Amino acid sequence: MTLTPAFASAFAAGTGLVAPQNARQGMLDMVADASGPTLVVLGVLGLFSVASLWVILAKVRHYRNVRRHGDSFLDQMEQAASLDGAREALTALPESPYTRLFRSGLAFVDELRPGALKNARQGTVETPGLSLTQLEALRMVLEKVEAEEADELSHGLTWLAVIGSVSPLLGLMGTVIGIMNTFLGIQQAGSANIQAVAPGVAEALITTVAGLTVAIPSVIAYNHFASRLNLVLGELQGFASEFIGTLAKERLV
Numbered sequence: 001m002t003l004t005p006a007f008a009s010a011f012a013a014g015t016g017l018v019a020p021q022n023a024r025q026g027m028l029d030m031v032a033d034a035s036g037p038t039l040v041v042l043g044v045l046g047l048f049s050v051a052s053l054w055v056i057l058a059k060v061r062h063y064r065n066v067r068r069h070g071d072s073f074l075d076q077m078e079q080a081a082s083l084d085g086a087r088e089a090l091t092a093l094p095e096s097p098y099t100r101l102f103r104s105g106l107a108f109v110d111e112l113r114p115g116a117l118k119n120a121r122q123g124t125v126e127t128p129g130l131s132l133t134q135l136e137a138l139r140m141v142l143e144k145v146e147a148e149e150a151d152e153l154s155h156g157l158t159w160l161a162v163i164g165s166v167s168p169l170l171g172l173m174g175t176v177i178g179i180m181n182t183f184l185g186i187q188q189a190g191s192a193n194i195q196a197v198a199p200g201v202a203e204a205l206i207t208t209v210a211g212l213t214v215a216i217p218s219v220i221a222y223n224h225f226a227s228r229l230n231l232v233l234g235e236l237q238g239f240a241s242e243f244i245g246t247l248a249k250e251r252l253v
Contacts, residue, residue, distance in 0.1 A: 037174075037177045038174055038177055038178065038181075038203045038206075041173055041177070041207050041210075042174070042206070042207060042210055044170060045170055045207075045211060045214050048163045048167055048170075048218075049214045051159060051163065052160060052163045052214065052217060052218045055156045055159050055160055055221075056160070056217070056218075058156060059156055059157070059221070063225065063228050063232075066096060066097060069093070069094050069095075069096035070096060070098050070232070070235065072093060073096060073099060073102075076089040077102075077239075083243075086102070087106050090103060097153070097232065097236060098235075098236065098239065100149065101142060101146065101236055101239065101240065102243065104141055104142065104145045105138065105141065105142055105240070108137075108138055108141045109247065112134055142243070142244075143240075146236050146237060146240065149232075149236060150229070150233055153229050153232060153233075157229070160218045160219075160221055161218075161222050163214065163218040164215050164218035164219035167212075168212060168215045170207070171207050171208045171209075171211015171212060171215075173207070174206070174207020174208065174210070174211065175204040175207055175208050177203065177204075178201060178203035178207065181203060182201055
């Protein structure tokens with residue numbers, strides 16, 4: 001049996017055998033013909049997508065540098081024989097949350113007991129160690145630095161959380177707008193034919209897909225960076241405890 005061109009075209013359209021270029025062109029036409037509110041929703045989602053991508057790339061670079069600097073810092077601390085030797089090793093290390101925490105602790109100890117670290121390295125500590133009040137003050141100084149580093153590391157993650165939670169709602173808003181346009185099209189056409197229904201349904205589906213497309217990467221990135229943040233903060237807290245333990249080991253507390 002020979003298929004007529006009209007029947008062949010209808011068969012291809014019904015089975016989905018349509019050229020990808022035509023499908024993409026049809027989607028672009030649907031976006032171009034969308035109503036004003038739908039275009040506003042899509043525009044906001046586009047801005048959210050750009051902002052989310054920018055934050056993700058910035059945080060990937062940030063956490064990569066923190067991880068690299070942290071590994072270098074921990075290697076140097078393992079090789080140092082004393083706190084005074086570790087302080088000398090700081091000069092060769094780049095700035096990082098680890099070095100800032102360690103430097104703040106050393107500066108506080110030096111203020112309370114000038115020269116004690118150097119004397120401890122030489123084995124000539126004669127002055128009494130830190131009192132309980134001074135030790136508690138040292139803990140507060142270290143916790144303050146940890147909180148400051150947590151704020152720095154979490155900078156930008158709030159935007160990922162906002163984008164991840166708001167984007168689906170914007171997509172839902174676009175869905176409602178599309179359904180409303182569908183009923184308006186039915187009312188104007190006087191019947192529920194495909195020409196009256198298709199534009200509104202297309203708008204609803206496009207905004208839904210756009211909202212999910214923006215939200216899913218943002219939520220995944222937020223959870224990933226939150227876990228990395230907890231890992232770094234755990235290492236900082238562990239190092240702060242080890243720092244105080246080393247002070248006790250060198251008879252400085």
